Amino acid sequence: MRRVVAQGTFDLLHPGHLHYLSEARSMGDELHVIVSRSENVTHKEKPVVGDRQRRDMIAALDPVDEARLGDTEDFFVPIRDIDPDVIVLGHDQHHDEDTLAAMLADEGIDCEVARASAREPRYDDEILSTGRIIDRVCERRC
Known part of the structure; x- marks a missing residue:
């Protein structure tokens, strides 16, 4: 069984989040998601x-x-617990694949690092960003 990990903040869910998680799931048999603590x-x-x-x-x-919250102290705690075959980063996440791979190797964690593709909007007013959702709410409601 090929175990995949995706991680992120996932604040105000939007179609870009679903695209990321669907693509991550397609890379294996089981998707575990680590949700960042505030x-x-x-x-x-x-x-x-x-x-x-x-x-x-x-x-x-x-x-x-499976979804779980990240560890407050050590990024690697849930990674060690899950023991993934691949960690899939979102297309716009700030992590660098090579740096993350080196950090994993230093921790003795043997897994691939991949990056999901971007999802283009499918219609004019589709929003694929939490920040843009918040901006629109403020424009229309504040």
Whole structure:
């Protein structure tokens, strides 16, 4: 069985998230998703939606076999626990594949690192970004 890991913040779900997870699932037999805890999100604005709710929403998606929250201290704790064959990064995630592969090797974790493709909007007003969803809400409701 080929085990795949995807990870992300997954704040305000949109079609881009589903594309990423569907593509990650197609790379193996079982998809495990690690949802970042709000306190660990430092590369962008903190999530609007709470940790457990984001995890629950991801767990409810068809491509996902298991969703869990990330560890607050050590990024590698859930990775070691899952023991994946491949980690799939989202097309726009800030991680560098080579750096992540080297970090995994340093930790003694033997798995591939892949990157999912981007999903293009399918119609004019389709939003594929949490930040853009928030901007639209603010434009229309604030």
